[in-house]
Amino acid sequence: MGFHVCSQALSSAPIHHQFRYIHSISRGVRRAGVSNLRAMQQEEELKPPGRVRVPHVLTVAGSDSGAGAGIQADMKACAARGVYCSTVVTAVTAQNTVGVQGVNIVTEEFVREQLKSVLSDMRPDVVKTGMLPSPGIVKVLCQSLKEFQVGALVVDPVMVSTSGDVLAGSSVLASFREELLPLADIVTPNLREASALLGGAPLETVADMHSAAKSIHNIGPRNVLVKGGDLPSSSDAVDVLFDGKEFYEFRSTRVNTSNTHGTGCTLASSIAAELARGSSVLSAIKIAKHYVESALDYSKDILIGGGHQGPFDHLMKLKNSAPDLCARRLFSPNDLLLYAVTDSRMNKKWGRSMRDAVKSAIEGGATIVQLREKDADTRDFLEAAKTCVEICRSHGVPLLINDRIDIALACDADGVHVGQSDMPARVARTILGPDKIIGVSCKTPEQAEKAWIDGADYIGCGGVYPTNTKENNLTVGLDGLKTVCLESKLPVVAIGGFGISNVRPVMELGVPNLKGVAVVSALFDRESVSTETQNLLKVIIGST
Ligand SMILES: Cc1ncc(COP(=O)(O)OP(=O)(O)O)c(N)n1
Ligand SMILES: Cc1ncsc1CCOP(=O)(O)O
Numbered sequence: 371m372g373f374h375v376c377s378q379a380l381s382s383a384p385i386h387h388q389f390r391y392i393h394s395i396s397r398g399v400r401r402a403g404v405s406n407l408r409a410m411q412q413e414e415e416l417k418p419p420g421r422v423r424v425p426h427v428l429t430v431a432g433s434d435s436g437a438g439a440g441i442q443a444d445m446k447a448c449a450a451r452g453v454y455c456s457t458v459v460t461a462v463t464a465q466n467t468v469g470v471q472g473v474n475i476v477t478e479e480f481v482r483e484q485l486k487s488v489l490s491d492m493r494p495d496v497v498k499t500g501m502l503p504s505p506g507i508v509k510v511l512c513q514s515l516k517e518f519q520v521g522a523l524v525v526d527p528v529m530v531s532t533s534g535d536v537l538a539g540s541s542v543l544a545s546f547r548e549e550l551l552p553l554a555d556i557v558t559p560n561l562r563e564a565s566a567l568l569g570g571a572p573l574e575t576v577a578d579m580h581s582a583a584k585s586i587h588n589i590g591p592r593n594v595l596v597k598g599g600d601l602p603s604s605s606d607a608v609d610v611l612f613d614g615k616e617f618y619e620f621r622s623t624r625v626n627t628s629n630t631h632g633t634g635c636t637l638a639s640s641i642a643a644e645l646a647r648g649s650s651v652l653s654a655i656k657i658a659k660h661y662v663e664s665a666l667d668y669s670k671d672i673l674i675g676g677g678h679q680g681p682f683d684h685l686m687k688l689k690n691s692a693p694d695l696c697a698r699r700l701f702s703p704n705d706l707l708l709y710a711v712t713d714s715r716m717n718k719k720w721g722r723s724m725r726d727a728v729k730s731a732i733e734g735g736a737t738i739v740q741l742r743e744k745d746a747d748t749r750d751f752l753e754a755a756k757t758c759v760e761i762c763r764s765h766g767v768p769l770l771i772n773d774r775i776d777i778a779l780a781c782d783a784d785g786v787h788v789g790q791s792d793m794p795a796r797v798a799r800t801i802l803g804p805d806k807i808i809g810v811s812c813k814t815p816e817q818a819e820k821a822w823i824d825g826a827d828y829i830g831c832g833g834v835y836p837t838n839t840k841e842n843n844l845t846v847g848l849d850g851l852k853t854v855c856l857e858s859k860l861p862v863v864a865i866g867g868f869g870i871s872n873v874r875p876v877m878e879l880g881v882p883n884l885k886g887v888a889v890v891s892a893l894f895d896r897e898s899v900s901t902e903t904q905n906l907l908k909v910i911i912g913s914t
């Protein structure tokens with residue numbers, strides 16, 4: 371059993387969400403973070419032409435009139451992460467920064483009706499639960515989760531508010547243990563909730579958190595995140611994840627503020643939002659924690675209400691960078707579906723400008739673009755890259771620069787792709803900050819692990835098949851690709867020798883982390899880039 375410490379220097383996950391996906395089915399609900407290409411293809415097939423799917427979280431929780439926690443926090447957190455959020459209200463609370471003045475529980479019949487309305491029509495990717503005030507409501511929820519094909523399930527086992535008021539009595543505990551937790555892909559108890567789920571023994575150390583995570587895992591959820599924010603003995607905030615095999619510790623510096631009302635709801639819904647965008651459970655937690663910490667830090671001095679537990683500002687980014695947010699799509703692992711990588715020599719051979727190459731690839735349906743210009747002069751490269759940024763941004767397609775961090779910064783590209791002998795990803799992350807996309811070339815699970823630790827957003831694995839595009843490049847084959855994908859905590863795009871005739875076996879590998887293929891010559895060493903891109907996309911989408 372291994373043990374990992376995860377740094378919090380994190381990538382936000384810039385994404386565009388053209389492709390929603392279905393999770394593979396397990397125990398009535400589908401598994402979290404296990405989107406696969408086939409599922410994305412199925413979704414794409416069902417989508418009417420010209421319509422764009424958005425990632426979607428359904429929150430089943432209570433309303434907080436003060437809007438710091440509950441349904442209101444969930445909606446704001448999802449909005450901040452670019453994810454649609456529908457709602458099933460289980461209770462209406464009269465609540466402010468002082469405490470909870472009243473609770474009005476919604477009837478089981480009406481909770482069932484709300485669930486049916488959303489689940490039968492809107493097909494959320496992920497269901498996130500918060501306040502479930504009665505065993506009857508837990509039962510209704512579990513029945514609905516089994517009746518409708520829902521996405522992954524994130525359970526925040528809310529029992530007590532930040533002010534100490536009881537939101538779900540001890541009668542609900544048994545229902546959590548017996549009915550809901552066995553369906554959950556991840557459950558996120560704080561210390562008190564973890565203790566309550568396990569019969570009441572207090573948790574006082576990180577070691578206690580480890581054993582609690584393991585014991586709760588035995589109840590049935592696939593992943594358990596025990597949040598140690600209230601641990602008296604630590605100066606850092608430590609959360610412990612157990613996935614059934616390994617323990618992970620997420621450490622972050624405590625933000626000195628009393629504006630913490632709703633952090634639990636916000637963390638759980640941010641995790642749900644990242645899962646809906648195609649992240650693995652580990653990535654989702656890392657990104658969600660980074661988001662919550664940034665929001666807490668941004669809001670540490672705001673004043674709302676006279677009580678001890680103020681809310682924080684979920685949408686702080688809108689104030690700082692509204693134009694930026696509007697212009698730039700956030701990155702999603704699903705963007706990697708058809709990754710077009712330009713080549714200066716091929717452009718020269720076909721008499722094409724970088725701009726025309728990029729424009730045609732986008733017209734053909736490329737979902738992300740990388741400028742890989744090995745020969746261009748820096749000044750020419752920068753000018754062309756600026757134009758390409760404009761084109762990509764106007765189409766909502768992320769644009770990355772190969773190798774050249776300086777060019778990426780100067781043209782405000784969405785990120786970079788670096789190899790094992792380029793600028794280390796850790797340094798690139800420090801230079802580029804949390805909001806840029808960083809991809810790293812990896813041939814082995816060890817390199818993939820390092821990329822994750824260094825704060826990359828995805829890895830490019832290859833060359834898979836032999837290629838003339840990159841000299842002296844050892845091939846890893848489909849087996850090597852599969853090994854890396856199975857071990858990687860980051861989404862993977864396969865690269866090397868791909869074209870219409872051989873892309874199918876990759877699509878059929880069936881490994882959840884593999885999100886798409888990156889292609890150079892089969893798109894750019896051809897007369898019509900847009901036609902080739904379109905035809906390849908059809909095969910990717912149409913593969914069975
Ligand atoms: C998506 C993607 N994956 C891998 C590579 C290769 O990058 P690198 O190993 O740095 O080699 P060069 O492309 O720089 O020759 C890539 N470019 N894109
Ligand atoms: C850049 C790179 N890295 C590994 S293989 C490769 C080249 C892929 O090019 P092609 O798609 O033409 O085989």
Ligand SMILES: [Mg+2]
Nearest residue numbers: 773788789792
């Ligand atoms: Mg390189």
